[in-house]
């Protein structure tokens with residue numbers, strides 16, 4: 001007869017070192033010490049907060065349901081198979097992680113999100129305008145143009161946006177069937193524009209870096 005191995009579901013009935021503890025009266029802990037024949041794994045007896053090592057204490061208000069430390073990767077993984085005070089945390093992490101891993105695939109693979117992908121790409125890039133505008137408001141165009149390489153950044157943004165627009169509209173393959181199937185399709189052009197944008201960005205950063213370094217204390221210029 002196989003019993004469910006939850007480790008938490010059977011009330012404490014046998015006396016031992018901690019049944020006198022008032023927590024023991026409030027919490028039901030497994031006393032299962034006998035293996036069910038045929039079980040591949042036996043859930044260990046769960047512990048109360050005063051029975052675990054200091055490092056395992058995280059939340060003083062969680063009083064029971066602690067796994068004994070096993071110092072074994074296998075036993076730690078196997079602890080997913082019975083109920084303890086980290087079971088729901090572990091599974092909700094796993095499920096959340098699976099959702100986060102699989103959503104981008106769904107998002108990336110589905111043609112109907114093409115415009116959303118392009119918009120996200122452009123939106124993330126354009127969010128840097130916040131910092132540019134903030135700098136302009138504080139220090140004005142002349143200083144910011146040189147030390148933020150704003151002309152470079154403008155070309156960088158242009159290149160990225162042109163690339164995103166090409167990707168979203170699927171130009172030029174929509175205009176010339178078959179001609180760009182192997183070479184020159186929108187996704188390829190998109191990559192070229194992105195790489196160009198990255199090179200322009202890097203150049204702009206180097207120029208700005210030189211200006212800032214050759215001009216000591218520009219932050220105190222005003």
Ligand SMILES: [Zn+2]
Nearest residue numbers: 187188190191
């Ligand atoms: Zn790509």
